[in-house]
Every structure is written in structure tokens, then in C-alpha cells.
Amino acid sequence: xxxxxxEEQATNIRFSFKVKEQIYSKQSDFQKIDIFDTxxxxxxxxxxxxxxxxxxxxxxYHEMISHVPLNVxxxxxxxLIIGGGDGGTVRELTKHKNIKKIDMVEIDEExxxxxxxxxxxxxxxxxxxxVKLYFQDGIQFVKESKEIYDLIIVDSTDPIGPGEGxxxxxxxxxxxxxxxDDGILVNQSESPYYLKDARExxxxxxxxxxxxxxxxxxxxxxxxxxxxxxxxxxxSKKYDPIRDFKNIKYDFTTKYYNLxxxxxxFALPTYVQKMIDESKIVWDNYKLNI
Amino acid sequence: xxxxxxEEQATNIRFSFKVKEQIYSKQSDFQKIDIFDTxxxxxxxxxxxxxxxxxxxxxxYHEMISHVPLNVxxxxxxxLIIGGGDGGTVRELTKHKNIKKIDMVEIDEExxxxxxxxxxxxxxxxxxxxVKLYFQDGIQFVKESKEIYDLIIVDSTDPIGPGEGxxxxxxxxxxxxxxxDDGILVNQSESPYYLKDARExxxxxxxxxxxxxxxxxxxxxxxxxxxxxxxxxxxSKKYDPIRDFKNIKYDFTTKYYNLxxxxxxFALPTYVQKMIDESKIVWDNYKLNI
Numbered sequence: 048x049x050x051x052x053x054e055e056q057a058t059n060i061r062f063s064f065k066v067k068e069q070i071y072s073k074q075s076d077f078q079k080i081d082i083f084d085t086x087x088x089x090x091x092x093x094x095x096x097x098x099x100x101x102x103x104x105x106x107x108y109h110e111m112i113s114h115v116p117l118n119v120x121x122x123x124x125x126x127l128i129i130g131g132g133d134g135g136t137v138r139e140l141t142k143h144k145n146i147k148k149i150d151m152v153e154i155d156e157e158x159x160x161x162x163x164x165x166x167x168x169x170x171x172x173x174x175x176x177x178v179k180l181y182f183q184d185g186i187q188f189v190k191e192s193k194e195i196y197d198l199i200i201v202d203s204t205d206p207i208g209p210g211e212g213x214x215x216x217x218x219x220x221x222x223x224x225x226x227x228d229d230g231i232l233v234n235q236s237e238s239p240y241y242l243k244d245a246r247e248x249x250x251x252x253x254x255x256x257x258x259x260x261x262x263x264x265x266x267x268x269x270x271x272x273x274x275x276x277x278x279x280x281x282x283s284k285k286y287d288p289i290r291d292f293k294n295i296k297y298d299f300t301t302k303y304y305n306l307x308x309x310x311x312x313f314a315l316p317t318y319v320q321k322m323i324d325e326s327k328i329v330w331d332n333y334k335l336n337i
Numbered sequence: 338x339x340x341x342x343x344e345e346q347a348t349n350i351r352f353s354f355k356v357k358e359q360i361y362s363k364q365s366d367f368q369k370i371d372i373f374d375t376x377x378x379x380x381x382x383x384x385x386x387x388x389x390x391x392x393x394x395x396x397x398y399h400e401m402i403s404h405v406p407l408n409v410x411x412x413x414x415x416x417l418i419i420g421g422g423d424g425g426t427v428r429e430l431t432k433h434k435n436i437k438k439i440d441m442v443e444i445d446e447e448x449x450x451x452x453x454x455x456x457x458x459x460x461x462x463x464x465x466x467x468v469k470l471y472f473q474d475g476i477q478f479v480k481e482s483k484e485i486y487d488l489i490i491v492d493s494t495d496p497i498g499p500g501e502g503x504x505x506x507x508x509x510x511x512x513x514x515x516x517x518d519d520g521i522l523v524n525q526s527e528s529p530y531y532l533k534d535a536r537e538x539x540x541x542x543x544x545x546x547x548x549x550x551x552x553x554x555x556x557x558x559x560x561x562x563x564x565x566x567x568x569x570x571x572x573s574k575k576y577d578p579i580r581d582f583k584n585i586k587y588d589f590t591t592k593y594y595n596l597x598x599x600x601x602x603f604a605l606p607t608y609v610q611k612m613i614d615e616s617k618i619v620w621d622n623y624k625l626n627i
Contacts, residue, residue, distance in 0.1 A: 051351075059377050061341075065349035087349050087531070089623035103623040104530075107606070240394075240560045241377070268558065268566035268606070270530045275565020276558035302625055303606040311604035314597035316397070316558070317590075333379035333393040335592055 052083060052091070054098055056273030057241035062098075064088055071165050075157035077209045082165045088271060092133060092166055094158075094204055100133045101271045102168055109169070110304040111267045111312070112279055113139035116198050116231045118293050118309055119286045121145060123197040123231075129185035129213060130235075131202035132158030134170035140200075141172040142299045149178045150194070154209050156182040186212045189221040197227050201234035206247050214247060216254045219282075223258050229285040236264055239319045240274035245328050248278060253326040255282040263288060264323060265312035267303070278319075289313055342373060342381070344388055346563030347531035352388075354378055361455050365447035367499045372455045378561060382423060382456055384448075384494055390423045391561045392458055399459070400594040401557045401602070402569055403429035406488050406521045408583050408599055409576045411435060413487040417515075419475035419503060420525075421492035422448030424460035430490075431462040432589045439468045440484070444499050446472040476502045479511040487517050491524035496537050504537060506544045509572075513548050519575040526554055529609045530564035535618050538568060543616040545572040553578060554613060555602035557593070568609075579603055 050066040064085050071082035083091045089102025100108075113136055117123060123143070128136055128151040140149055151173075153159055159180065162170040173180065181188060189199075199222050204210035212218055213234075222232050236251050238244035248264070255262040259282035269277045281288045294306055318329050321337055329337050340356040354375050361372035371383045379392025390398075403426055407413055413433070418426055418441040430439055441463075443449055449470065452460040463470065471478060479489075489512050494500035502508055503524075512522050526541050528534040538554070545552040549572035559567045571578045584596055605613065611627055612619050619627050 053353075057377055059355035059375065061351075061353040063343075063351040063353065085349065085623075087347055087623055101623075103625075106625065240558075266558070268530075268556070268564075270564035270566060274558075274560035276560060300607075300627075302608045302627055305604075305607045305610070307604035308606055311601035314595075314601035316593040316598055317595045318592045320595075333375075333377055333391075335393075335396065337590070337592055 052093070054096060057243065060241070060273070062271070062273065064091070071161055073157060073161065075155050077155045080157060080161055082161060090166065090168070092162070095208055097205065098271050099204070100135065100166065100169060104270050105133070105135050105169055107267055107269050107303045109135035109139045110301050112136055112200055112202060112233055112235070114301065114304045115265060115279070115281065115288065115309060115312070116233050117143050118295055119288050119291050120197065120229060120231060121293055121295055124148065125194070125196045126150070126198045126200065127196040128152065128200045128202055129189070130204070130210070131200065133162045133166050134159070134173045136200055136202045137175070137178055138169060138172040141175045141177065142297070147177060149175070150181065151178060152181045152183060152185045152188045154182070154184050186218050189218060189225060192225045195225055195227050197230055199226060199230070199232045201232065203235050205237065214251050216258070219254055219258050226284060230283070231286060232259070232280070232282040234280045234282070236278040236280040238272065238274050238277050239322060240276050242328070242330055242332065244273065245322065245330055249322050249326055249328055252280055252323055255280055259283060261287055263313060264315070266315065266319070267312060342383070344386060347533065350531070350563070352561070352563065354381070361451055363447060363451065365445050367445045370447060370451055372451060380456065380458070382452070385498060387495065388561050389494070390425065390456065390459060394560050395425050395459055397557055397559050397593045399425035399429045400591050402426055402490055402492060402523055402525070404591065404594045405555060405569070405571065405578065405599060405602070406523050407433050408585055409578050409581050410487065410519060410521060411583055411585055414438065415484070415486045416440070416488045416490065417486040418442065418490045418492055419479070420494070420500070421490065423452045423456050424449070424463045426490055426492045427465070427468055428459060428462040431465045431467065432587070437467060440471065441468060442471045442473060442475045442478045444472070444474050476508050479508065479515060482515045485515055485517050487520055489516060489520070489522045491522065493525050495527065504541050506548070509544055509548050516574060520573070521576060522549070522570070522572040524570040524572070526568040526570040528562065528564050528567050529612060530566050532618070532620055532622065534563065535612065535620055539612050539616055539618055542570060542613055545570055549573060551577050553603060554605070556605065556609070557602060
């Protein structure tokens with residue numbers, strides 16, 4: 048018998064890997080959680096059939112979502128993570144000694160329970176004394192929070208299912224309200240390549256540009272996400288990610304992020320820059336209209 | 338009926354797209370040539386079941402293989418292309434008015450015949466008066482050539498089948514011999530992510546470092562190649578791709594390449610830089626050993 052997992056990365060486009068063993072499966076109140084062992088990608092965690100984390104390439108996502116804002120403002124002390132249930136973002140953030148407090152708001156406690164048991168490569172720092180976990184809706188948390196944060200990281204799924212409200216103007220406005228005067232927001236911003244992802248990239252970035260004085264995107268190579276070409280948003284009240292970039296030598300090592308990559312990640316291909324600048328899609332199905 | 342194409346991008350990893358219609362299929366003396374129409378990727382050209390060109394993203398590959406060397410030495414006049422049967426590299430090179438001569442050596446005439454008929458979006462400039470086509474083995478051509486070139490572009494398939502010899506030390510030495518004193522070689526250098534591709538990246542780059550005083554790699558996002566993270570080699574007798582970068586304003590537009598991307602493409606993730614620097618693989622199956 049051969050067991051294969053397939054994800055529909057776009058309409059009529061599929062990515063598949065052979066499964067050695069399915070080691071976990073649960074329908075939570077919010078989504079279907081599955082964990083597989085594979086020989087090429089290591090352990091793989093999916094939500095509603097979409098790859099979230101693989102042991103082989105999760106370091107790319109988690110280093111790029113964490114170290115970029117910390118190299119723009121190394122004095123960040125209070126961080127709020129929305130989502131991020133596998134714990135990988137916490138793992139990277141805890142490497143920064145200046146950080147004093149990390150609040151992580153994950154809507155689905157079942158994800159954290161599964162991650163603590165089966166994804167120890169990402170979840171290993173969830174018990175760090177600086178980390179406090181809240182199992183509730185991130186949208187509500189941000190709306191009602193009395194705390195002020197230096198950094199908010201929106202480590203969300205795609206804007207369907209539980210992740211949808213995390214791409215709304217109202218949510219971004221509420222984030223702005225609980226950020227300090229030099230606060231930074233980093234968010235999972237989808238991909239420029241397939242139409243459904245590009246639409247969300249343009250919508251999210253366009254909303255952030257209307258709220259924050261500085262709103263940019265930066266890219267990274269993530270092989271197991273559709274197209275492999277993914278972006279994070281960088282929205283800020285004061286700091287520019289290039290102008291205010293700090294050339295810091297850390298006492299920890301990274302496997303993807305480095306100082307050259309920090310600067311290079313903000314250099315966008317012409318077609319991506321055009322979508323961001325003009326807040327519109329330049330793909331008409333497979334044809335690039337520029 | 339549904340017709341699906343699947344490529345094994347790595348052991349137990351598959352990428353698949355739904356086919357609207359297979360419009361061409363031929364076993365040539367060298368390889369199996371297939372052309373499909375799809376709704377998401379447009380027209381797709383494969384060799385021996387491996388995606389070579391899609392209408393949706395071929396611009397990325399062809400702009401990055403062509404405009405990077407031309408922005409380091411804009412005085413390039415004579416170019417040799419090894420491979421490149423779909424014509425996309427020729428199409429981009431003919432945009433540079435300084436170029437006087439383009440010799441293209443494609444081992445498989447059947448590829449060019451198919452491209453001229455079915456891939457007009459890449460092959461449209463193969464009849465440019467500066468272009469001369471040779472249907473013969475590129476290895477033999479380079480060994481016996483009396484011509485001196487300013488730029489050699491190795492626009493090859495993976496190093497299995499007809500492309501294999503184009504990754505050999507002997508071939509690179511022969512290229513060196515027919516390059517002018519300020520000559521540049523750009524070659525398709527595979528990908529750092531899956532083990533089989535990473536091995537070839539390391540081997541090819543290590544050979545070029547032994548022959549050329551300057552040997553670097555630069556990366557680009559190509560969604561329909563395995564992992565989406567691909568590299569070209571830049572080997573040169575004199576010019577450094579960053580130090581000698583020329584900030585040229587062209588009279589043509591590009592969709593991926595731009596001046597920021599030129600510089601950013603040479604900034605490599607730490608794990609890739611380490612493989613290049615140490616000429617060894619840092620992946621042990623899915624585990625990154627750094």
C-alpha cells in the first residue's frame with residue numbers, strides 16, 4: 048500500500064508527498080488537524096488539508112517572521128503573536144534576550160496540544176517563562192487588550208476558515224491601537240503567484256498601507272507552500288525596515304536569515320512591486336498583464 | 338475524463354497539473370518532448386516528463402539568465418547559448434542592441450521545431466538575423482570552436498540524459514578557453530532544497546570555482562520547478578556581478594528582473610551560502626545539519 052497526501056495549491060494544481068505514517072488526526076472545533084511522517088520532508092503538520100509546517104523547511108518561515116522586525120528594532124520587549132500554534136515563532140523569538148514578554152493568542156488549543164506532543168522541533172520553547180498562552184479568538188483579544196506591544200506578529204493560516212478575520216481592516220486598526228509609538232506589525236501575507244493568493248496579498252497590503260505610515264512586504268523561499276514564493280508584510284509606525292536596519296551580531300545562529308538576506312528580501316520582482324504599488328492583480332489567469 | 342500530468346520533483350514528492358489538452362508528443366533521438374495546454378499555467382513544455390517551460394512563469398527564468406550578465410558587462414557583443422531550445426533566452430538577449438551575434442547550439446532539432454510551432458511566446462526571436470542555430474552536441478561545439486565569445490549561457494536541462502556533460506569540468510574548461518578576457522559564463526545550476534538538486538548545485542559550483550577567478554550563484558523564484566528556489570551560476574574571468582554592476586536604464590521593460598533584484602539575487606540564505614562556501618551538502622535527507 049502507498050499512502051499519498053495531496054494539497055490543491057491552486058485550481059487544478061496539486062502538491063503531493065508520500066506518507067510513511069499518519070501519526071495524528073483530529074477534527075477540532077475549528078479545523079481538521081493532521082500530522083504525518085514522511086521520508087523527504089520529515090514530520091508534516093496540516094490544517095484542513097493545507098501544509099502549515101514541515102520539519103524540513105519550517106526554519107525558513109519562522110526565522111523570517113521573527114528576526115526581520117528584531118533587526119529593525121532590537122529594543123522590542125513586548126510581543127504579541129496571533130496564531131502560531133506550532134510554536135516555531137516563539138522558539139525564534141525566545142532567542143532574543145531583550146524580549147521580556149511574549150503573549151501568544153491561538154484560537155485552537157488542540158493545535159498547541161498536538162504540537163507539544165508531536166511537533167517538539169517547533170514547540171520546544173512554549174514553556175519559556177516569558178511566554179503566556181491565550182486560547183481565544185485573536186480578533187477579540189486585540190480589540191479588548193489593555194496591553195501595549197512593541198511587536199505584533201500575525202502568524203496566521205490563509206484567509207479562509209479561522210484565519211479570515213485576521214486579514215480585515217478592523218483587525219489591523221485594532222492592532223495599530225495596541226502598538227507602541229514605534230510599534231511594528233509583521234503578518235503572513237500570502238503569495239504573488241497563484242491568483243487566489245495574489246488577491247489576498249494585494250488586499251492585505253493595501254489595507255495596511257491605509258493604516259500604517261510604513262507598509263512594505265518582504266519575500267522568502269518556502270518550498271512546501273504553493274509556488275514556493277511567499278511574503279510577509281512589515282507595517283510600522285516609525286521604523287523603516289531598510290533605513291533603520293541594524294547590523295547586529297547575535298549570539299545564536301540562523302539557517303536562512305542573515306544580514307544580506309534581510310536587505311535582499313525587500314527587493315521585489317517587478318510584477319510583485321507593481322501589484323503592491325497599484326493595489327491590483329497583474330495576473331489574468333496565467334497571463335501577466337504588464 | 339480528467340487528464341493530469343505529474344512530475345516527481347524529488348523522491349516521493351510530486352507536482353501535478355490538470356491538462357486541458359495534450360497538443361504535441363514526440364520521442365526524439367534524445368528525449369521525449371511533450372506540450373500541454375492548461376488553464377492555470379498556460380502552455381507547458383516538458384522533456385522526459387520534467388517541466389521545462391510554462392507560459393505563466395518562463396519570463397522569470399529567461400529574464401534572470403539573460404539580463405544579469407548584460408548588466409555587468411553591457412558591451413557584450415558575441416553570445417553562445419548551449420541548449421535553450423524553446424528560444425526564451427534568445428528572445429531576452431535580442432532586446433540588447435549591443436549584441437551582434439548569438440550562436441545557439443541545441444542538440445535536439447526536434448525541440449526547436451516544436452517550439453517554433455507551439456511555443457511562439459518563447460521562440461518568436463529565433464529568426465532574428467543575429468541568431469545562428471546549430472543542431473549539434475554543445476560539448477563538441479565548445480571543444481572545437483574557433484570563435485571567441487563574451488558570454489556563454491548554459492541553458493540546460495538537469496544533469497541526466499542529454500544535459501549531463503554540460504555539468505562536467507572538461508566542458509567548463511572548454512568554455513573558459515573560448516571566452517574573451519572579460520568573458521562571463523552563466524549556467525543553470527539547479528536548486529539547494531531537494532537532495533538530488535543540491536548535490537548538482539554543489540558539484541557544478543565547486544568545479545566552476547576551480548576554473549574561474551570569480552564564481553558565484555544567484556537565485557530566483559521559479560514556481561513550477563521543484564521547490565521553487567532555483568539558482569544560476571555566474572562565473573567570470575574579470576567582472577564581479579555586484580562590484581561591476583551597471584545601473585542601466587533600458588528601452589525595454591521586464592516583468593521580474595530589475596536593478597534591486599540584480600543585487601538581491603546574490604544574497605543567499607545561510608544554508609545555501611554554507612553549501613557553496615564549503616562545497617558540501619548540508620542536508621541529510623530532511624535534516625539540515627548546520
